[in-house]
Amino acid sequence: MSILQLFGGIGLFLFGMSNMSSSLEKLTGSGLERLLEKVTTSKKKGVGRIKGWAFGAGVTAIIQSSAATTIMLVGFVNAGIMKVAQAMPVVFGSNLGSTITAQILRLGDIGSDNIVLQLLKPASFAPILVGIGAFIIVFTKSKNSKNIAGIMVGLGMLFYGMTLMENVFAPLKESAKFQSFFTSFENPLIGILTGIVITVILQSSNASVGILQALSSSGSISFAVAIPIIIGQNIGKCSTTIMGGIGANKKSKRLVVGYVFFNVFGAVFFAVIIYLLHYTIGLPFMAKLVNRGSIATIHLLFNLITGLILLPFSDKVTEFTEKVIREEENDDIDKEFAKLDDMLLNTPTIALEQCKALINKMGEAILENYKLATDMIYQYNEEMLPKMEENESFIDKCETNLSAYIVRIDRKRLTNDDKLTSYEILNSIGDFERMGDYCMNIAYVAKEKNEKGIHFSPSGHKETESIISAVRYTIETAINSFIKDDIYLAVRVEPLSEAIDELKEIIKSHHVERLQEGICSIEGGVSLFDLVNSFERIASHAANVSLHVIKKVRRDNEFDEMHGHANDNQAEEYKALYHYYESQYIQPILVHEGDLSYETAIDSIDKTLEKKEKEAKAKADAKKKSQSKDKASKSSKKPSDKSDKNIQKGSDKNVQKNDKNVQKSSDKNDKNASKDTSKDSKNKNSNKKKGSK
Known part of the structure; x- marks a missing residue:
């Protein structure tokens, strides 16, 4: 029964964390991602680094995954939106932001008879969060409300899963075998390897740290056990980012190397300092038992101190990654198509911007071909054709790749503006491609004209x-x-x-x-x-x-x-x-x-155009006022017959007046139209005479 309860607790914990993260990401939309480039581009390097570090921490605190933030950055670098040097401080900050979940889970350590403090304990407010969240999801239609409710349900399930795991581990305080088993993890190498393996399996350092916090309720986890496991967990979380970087370009792989370097450097730095002090002068606290708060603090200090050490040297870290992953000259066309990166599909707004950037290149190729083709009409040059054919091949590839990419974007959750942009691009691609085709037709006619003299x-x-x-x-x-x-x-x-x-x-x-x-x-x-x-x-x-x-x-x-x-x-x-x-x-x-x-x-x-915009706005405002008046009139008492008659008279007068205005305007427009028609007819007749002359 305890094993089933443990599996159920782990399942609820992981599902709650996933649900909370996805709801948070949906709620924020693509706004956070769109700010990334603005935040990290500063004339002063130091300011840009600090902003990037802080923003990386903030974004990760919201989406609850440093790996997800880093994969998003890998996509931006792969598409050419950001440079590696810009993204590196954000990566450092993402590690700090990943500690927020452990800080929330430390609320379980609250132990007081005070009613207010008792309500802050996960066991108390988890059912409340799940209940309120579920009620909102079932009875509301607003997407934002549903996302907020999803966060509440996810957080509640996370805490409830944590409570179930603690209930399983709590009786193990009295187990001598369990105590001796965890004593073996005091060996730094075993502890670090254990942390790596658990995190790789769970694909989340937050989840593995949370389980370690639940284990602390057993009274078997000391600082000597917790520290190496936490160090290993921070190394193990790199596995998700490494897999996300497979298939990316050289620059993106450098960012992955930078992320791995951060965590490995932090692990080596902490392990050397702590165990050097422990085996020389001794650290008495290593034998003490940890609780959830202690584990959260160790996790926080690891990422905070490592970030503060490496942040001033982010450029040096970038240079190191360039030596590890050396640049290879790729074909320019392939670089352009790299903008259509599947890693950007989770940020549709940015993905659509990349589509427009590629269409801009497509337009440049069309204009170049048009100039070359029209020049060939009167001064034919055979050497121009290969360049035109190369451009035409690029235009055709653009159409194929953009069409497929837009279809993949459309499968994602799009805002109304993104839907309009997607429709605009999808319907315009074919017209761009056909313009390119007719440019080639002009060139072929010029060639035939030259051959026939x-x-x-x-x-x-x-x-x-x-x-x-x-x-x-x-x-x-x-x-x-x-x-x-x-x-x-x-x-x-x-x-x-x-x-x-x-x-x-x-x-x-x-x-x-x-x-x-x-x-x-x-x-x-x-x-x-x-x-x-x-x-x-x-x-x-x-x-x-x-x-x-x-x-x-x-x-x-x-x-x-x-x-x-x-x-x-x-x-x-x-x-x-x-x-x-x-x-x-x-x-x-x-x-x-x-x-x-x-x-x-x-x-x-x-x-x-300005007049039309003002008229449209005025119509919308009038419609809103009319709707509000209708609601007010329905809620109020029935007006007297006298007021009804007055209203009816006023309405009839307005209608009659409007009808007259419309009739006058229509007559005037008909006269203008007939004048324009007769004028155009006269012009055409005069032009025909001139042409015949």
């Missing part, structure tokens, strides 16, 4: 240069809007894309006219048509990217409105930009008098 007329050359310039600006704007989530850039892409579509048709029409006049050839027309079709498709995919940015920033309720700008006669900011791009890039064919300047067009857009 095809030349464009001066007019065709000028028109092609215009569309090349327009598409380049489209790509740059779309990429920048995506990386920055900048809606003010994103709304500029679709009107430009429409202008490019119009430019494509004009170029084709003019080529047919030149062909009829015998200025251009059919072969040249085939090449020209292939080129302008590729340009138009690139602009179209760039517009798709910008629309996904708008959807993320403006949410779904605004997306349809922005998407409909192409056919929305009331979108003045859209028309302003469209006319600007029309006059900017289609000057040889279309010239509008009184076109808006670029600055005026952009200013109009910014003002309109």
